[in-house]
Amino acid sequence: MSAPGPRPVVAFLTDFGAGSEHVGALHAVVAAGCPAADRIDLAHDLVAGDIRAGALVLARLVPLLPGAVHVAVVDPGVGTDRRAVVVSLEGGGALVGPDNGLLGPAATAVGATGAVALHPLPDDAPATFHGRDLFAPAASRLAAGESPGALGTPVDPAGLRMPDLPPPRVGDGTLAAEVVLVDRYGNVQLLAGAADLERAGFTAGDRISASVTDRPHPVTVARAFGDVAPKGMLVHVDSHGMVAIAVNGGDAARRIGAAPGDLLTLARWPLPAAP
Structure with a gap:
């Protein structure tokens, strides 16, 4: 009998606040969509709406979990025309979140091999909780083995937005x-x-x-x-x-x-x- 393969890992990083119901919702969606996945909270105490700080923290933490699917949400522009993306990473794993500068440094640090813009939610869907309604479902499908290409339209990862990081x-x-x-x-x-x-x-x-x-x-x-x-x-x-x-x-x-x-x-x- 062959040894079982490694369990998929889904990691969460948000500005929702530790212990909030919003964090619980992310866990619940992934647990329902991919019960076999291990779920890890990386950070939820980021300064609310601070995309730049969130991006730097994400870039530090992603390399510690190679192969994991990372759901990252610091998204003051939720519900606007900013893209929602999945970024495939070198060595496996992915980033899932808004293309507002939050994912760019992590994708650069680890190396991006591809990206897709997620299919939008229906017009009658809530506009203010993409973490629960868009990003966590995408992460659970990836953790279950689905291809990123099934989740959206291919885009060039070189076009991911980066936060403003002025040099000293x-x-x-x-x-x-x-x-x-x-x-x-x-x-x-x-x-x-x-x-x-x-x-x-x-x-x-x-x-x-x-x-x-x-x-x-x-x-x-x-x-x-x-x-x-x-x-x-x-x-x-x-x-x-x-x-x-x-x-x-x-x-x-x-x-x-x-x-x-x-x-x-x-x-x-x-x-x-x-x-």
Whole structure:
């Protein structure tokens, strides 16, 4: 007797809120359509309507579940003419969700081999819950072994929308980048990476400043939270390879007044004036 094949996996990422009935509806639809599928909640506490942040989180998590069908819903344009798509991924698996920039980074990170625009719902269908009525049913059919081509019309995956990800501005002793995420601990993640920190000339142990207004706050370039004193603030490269501001045992976003979309500047402290 041959060994059974792997169970299909359907993963969910939304801004619905953990424990909401909307998350339950996604699970219920997939459980009914493909009872054999394992269902995994990746994240449901994304900032409501923040497509860019959702896209970056999705791109980090999709590679951890190769072969899975990922239902991603951060969709403030639900019910409009934005496309609903299935994106087939290299190595198997798929992304299912709105083509509003949410799926683009994940498709790029993993590699897209094809895409289809899902057949639209009937005109008399509800217009505001495509997660339940369109994306979850498509995911259950894919998990059950149905071909993406049966679900819609082929489109070029190279045309998937991407979120706005402005590059940082880097100079000698300065790095200015947008805040893209603030997590529940108050850690502030920037649209910048380790190479940008290096190009600015910042190295471990440097005391520099961080500011989103005209008030600079002292921070230390460090590797881990424990490298600074309790309640000390640090700038580091986080587990996702992005530059982040944190407080050891505290809330960096609150301390410096940072929110997603703000421009945050790191700079060397000015030299003391000559006597």
